[in-house]
Amino acid sequence: MTPGTRHEAVRGVGLGLRSCHYSELMADAGGVPWLEVLVDNYAHGDGLPLQSLESIAERYPLVFHGVGMSLGSADPLDPEYLDAVMVLVDRFEPAWISEHLAWTSSGGRHHHELLPLPFIDESVRALAEHIREVQDRLGARMLVENSSGYAAFRDSEMSELEFVGRVLASADCLLLLDVNNLYVNAWNHGFDAIEFLRGLPAERVAQMHLAGHDDHGHYLIDAHGTPVVEPVWELFAEAVRLFPGVPISLEWDRDIPPLGILLGEMQKANAIMTNAQAITDEATFHAP
Amino acid sequence: MLRELQRDFAEALYAENPEGEEVVLAAGKLDPMPRLTRAQGLGIYRNSLANGMTESLAEIFPVCAELVGPDCFRSVAHLYLRAAPSLHADLARVGDGWPEFVEGLAFLSEVSYLADVARLELGLHHAHAAPGPSVQHDPGELGEAISENPEAWRFLLPPSATLLDSPHPALTLWEAHQDRRVDRGWTLDPQAPGEQIIVFRARSEIHADLVEPSLWPILVSISAGEPVAKQLQLAGALRSSEGSVPVSAVNPGDNVPILTTIRVLFERGWVVGGSPM
Numbered sequence: 349m350t351p352g353t354r355h356e357a358v359r360g361v362g363l364g365l366r367s368c369h370y371s372e373l374m375a376d377a378g379g380v381p382w383l384e385v386l387v388d389n390y391a392h393g394d395g396l397p398l399q400s401l402e403s404i405a406e407r408y409p410l411v412f413h414g415v416g417m418s419l420g421s422a423d424p425l426d427p428e429y430l431d432a433v434m435v436l437v438d439r440f441e442p443a444w445i446s447e448h449l450a451w452t453s454s455g456g457r458h459h460h461e462l463l464p465l466p467f468i469d470e471s472v473r474a475l476a477e478h479i480r481e482v483q484d485r486l487g488a489r490m491l492v493e494n495s496s497g498y499a500a501f502r503d504s505e506m507s508e509l510e511f512v513g514r515v516l517a518s519a520d521c522l523l524l525l526d527v528n529n530l531y532v533n534a535w536n537h538g539f540d541a542i543e544f545l546r547g548l549p550a551e552r553v554a555q556m557h558l559a560g561h562d563d564h565g566h567y568l569i570d571a572h573g574t575p576v577v578e579p580v581w582e583l584f585a586e587a588v589r590l591f592p593g594v595p596i597s598l599e600w601d602r603d604i605p606p607l608g609i610l611l612g613e614m615q616k617a618n619a620i621m622t623n624a625q626a627i628t629d630e631a632t633f634h635a636p
Numbered sequence: 637m638l639r640e641l642q643r644d645f646a647e648a649l650y651a652e653n654p655e656g657e658e659v660v661l662a663a664g665k666l667d668p669m670p671r672l673t674r675a676q677g678l679g680i681y682r683n684s685l686a687n688g689m690t691e692s693l694a695e696i697f698p699v700c701a702e703l704v705g706p707d708c709f710r711s712v713a714h715l716y717l718r719a720a721p722s723l724h725a726d727l728a729r730v731g732d733g734w735p736e737f738v739e740g741l742a743f744l745s746e747v748s749y750l751a752d753v754a755r756l757e758l759g760l761h762h763a764h765a766a767p768g769p770s771v772q773h774d775p776g777e778l779g780e781a782i783s784e785n786p787e788a789w790r791f792l793l794p795p796s797a798t799l800l801d802s803p804h805p806a807l808t809l810w811e812a813h814q815d816r817r818v819d820r821g822w823t824l825d826p827q828a829p830g831e832q833i834i835v836f837r838a839r840s841e842i843h844a845d846l847v848e849p850s851l852w853p854i855l856v857s858i859s860a861g862e863p864v865a866k867q868l869q870l871a872g873a874l875r876s877s878e879g880s881v882p883v884s885a886v887n888p889g890d891n892v893p894i895l896t897t898i899r900v901l902f903e904r905g906w907v908v909g910g911s912p913m
Contacts, residue, residue, distance in 0.1 A: 392728035393765030395796065396840055416725040422639035429725035454642040457721040460692070460730065461685050463645065470638040498677040499645075500667045503637065538670035567671040569680060 759798030
């Protein structure tokens, strides 16, 4: 598969690969078109997880998604981790790789937690420098994901929307728009999610994420352990209208249900995409 | 400014006291949010960090978690989080220092076997992701090849192998939790002897095997990278002590011990090949 065909193969609604679904996916259950691989789960050793991924890769187009790169750290990127990821990229040739607009390490200590950034010029520069370093290694543009955040730094100089836009432009990278993260942040931080969507550079939106969150009454936590809630579906419908044709993947990381439940969520996403496409087509047909 | 903010934020995450000065310092650099106070926001990260570490450790050390109970396990995991910084981005290595850590905790001295059960579980965890052997040899052919000069060859354990010499019956204890004998009233015999154990992976199956005391020194010698001649000597001494083969039979040209004792190691998957020194 060439780089061009790999990108073309990643279309429609895909699924985040979880090991409990290996056997069903190997039996081609559900017609899942492509899989998103959490690259951190395979960066350790060369044993059974990689053997399983080899089998999966023979049947499904893959994209890689990471959580450990710490793109937003004030420290340099971890060369050992980056090397491990690049070995996997060379071996499995994913259509693309994505990471978070967050930091996970500082002072040589790895926190294994996506931590929030102040929206300041220095954060933009740190992210852009690290993203460009990864892109130079890849020889291609990577995707960065808008993270959920539960802290607002006093020193922040810009909105999240402006921050994301500046990072994308400075690093010349693409956006993985996590619709659930956007909804959670809009609720917790008190901004308009639709306005955020409309402010994004559409030409850079290359993938979307859908997931569930936990409702703690006053605030929401992006927990990936429940179905997508109705308001997120509504926001997703608007995102699909604004960014047509962008592939979507469903994430579920806690209390992972049987594959059939996930396939149901994917069908719902597909229906929304199809409906949005039909409305777009109709509008185009009636255009003067 | 970014480095300072990240340092202070990280200090607040690891602070033992949720209202301690590190937390106050970090909170002072935050604005309240419409739906969250500064303390609530920091609390979400502190809880997620601690819960994530507990869950990761419980996945690697499920029997240890059962042995001490969920509350104690969570408390020890939180202590570990603060005492043993994770130095690798790879979350799979987060438990590498856990056995030594629990061994050093005085309040766990009553479960003195806990550290060795942890070592056993860590071996199982790493065997899962370890590479398979690069080359597997036929023991007969290898025996012939090295019999010419056993000083110049060494045997190879599987890359996934971990050897554990425990003064406790760590494997028996672990197995009692696998087949749920513990739920049927099984208890550990305090007088039970220690166990010598090899953990390894053969193809896709992970094994934890009890090693006979007679074979243990041979495995230790192989693990230390010593030449085959050393293992011949050990196997010959074993035979001699059993009265079946005289010590005088063990010399560089004699492969009787290697073809009997070492073959057993191959058949069990404990040895997978050999390489020139």
